[in-house]
Amino acid sequence: KELLTVNRLYKTYRESGTIVEAVQDVSLSICEGECLGLVGESGSGKSTLARLLLAIEPPDSGEIQLNGESLLALKGSALRKARRHFQVVFQDPNASLNQRLPVWQSIMEPLDNFPDVKPPFLADVRYCRRDTAVKLLEMVGLQAGHMERYPHELSGGQRQRVAIARGISLMPKLLICDEPTSSLDVSVQAQILQLLKNLQSELRMSYLFISHDIVAVRIMSDNIIVMKEGCIVDRFASQEIMSPN
Ligand code: ADP
Ligand code: ADP
Numbered sequence: 305k306e307l308l309t310v311n312r313l314y315k316t317y318r319e320s321g322t323i324v325e326a327v328q329d330v331s332l333s334i335c336e337g338e339c340l341g342l343v344g345e346s347g348s349g350k351s352t353l354a355r356l357l358l359a360i361e362p363p364d365s366g367e368i369q370l371n372g373e374s375l376l377a378l379k380g381s382a383l384r385k386a387r388r389h390f391q392v393v394f395q396d397p398n399a400s401l402n403q404r405l406p407v408w409q410s411i412m413e414p415l416d417n418f419p420d421v422k423p424p425f426l427a428d429v430r431y432c433r434r435d436t437a438v439k440l441l442e443m444v445g446l447q448a449g450h451m452e453r454y455p456h457e458l459s460g461g462q463r464q465r466v467a468i469a470r471g472i473s474l475m476p477k478l479l480i481c482d483e484p485t486s487s488l489d490v491s492v493q494a495q496i497l498q499l500l501k502n503l504q505s506e507l508r509m510s511y512l513f514i515s516h517d518i519v520a521v522r523i524m525s526d527n528i529i530v531m532k533e534g535c536i537v538d539r540f541a542s543q544e545i546m547s548p549n
Pocket of ligand 2: 317318319324325326344345346347348349350351352353
């Protein structure tokens, strides 16, 4: 069943006389539970596409549908409600974390904003914000003792785990991972990929996994699209590459 459908999306930037066609005629779909990989070199339009999906910016034209409902027509509280189904994990975990707050408060922010959302994995948690944060930390492999720490007191990998805990807290239908391992030490990249993979099968979320690293994309994805200069230039199933025959 199709979760997300993107139809003929365009986004152009005009800056001091230059025109950049950042996203051009992009169409794609993501099914429930699917992980779609998006590869392309720096500047190919991947992050712009992610921002359009997250409704951080509007496209110039095109359609974005969630479960068949058009997102671009939504405003106000209807848009706010729809947006909770799309969460993001950025390349830099600090982009998701308030440096002045202990990490448990950053983790709880999305749930605080949507008090009526109760994800099934929190069903056995006594409704108390701290217990909820402990459960979320546990789901990303961090001990409860980390909850009072501040981001600067954690390693890069731990910070990204916290950002992931925040990203899954509302049990989004789609988790957009924009270069989630690119800022991390090579030694922890595989651990974060493993965590994302485990969470996907546990929570049955769909992913859009964005990376310039074809190996990571292949490990994570069912299907892969390749972007170049704003356009989708190739599409294939993950098994089609690097298979023995
Ligand atoms: P990524 O890490 O996905 O490549 P970046 O945020 O580094 O994304 O930006 C990619 C490119 O987009 C860079 O060349 C950057 O200069 C350009 N860019 C991003 N935001 C802006 C902006 N507000 N104005 C001009 N250029 C921008
Ligand atoms: P990627 O994520 O693949 O690195 P981006 O989506 O960041 O690519 O950038 C695509 C193109 O759009 C680049 O040429 C970049 O410089 C440009 N761009 C991105 N954001 C902006 C912006 N806010 N203002 C102007 N140009 C931008």
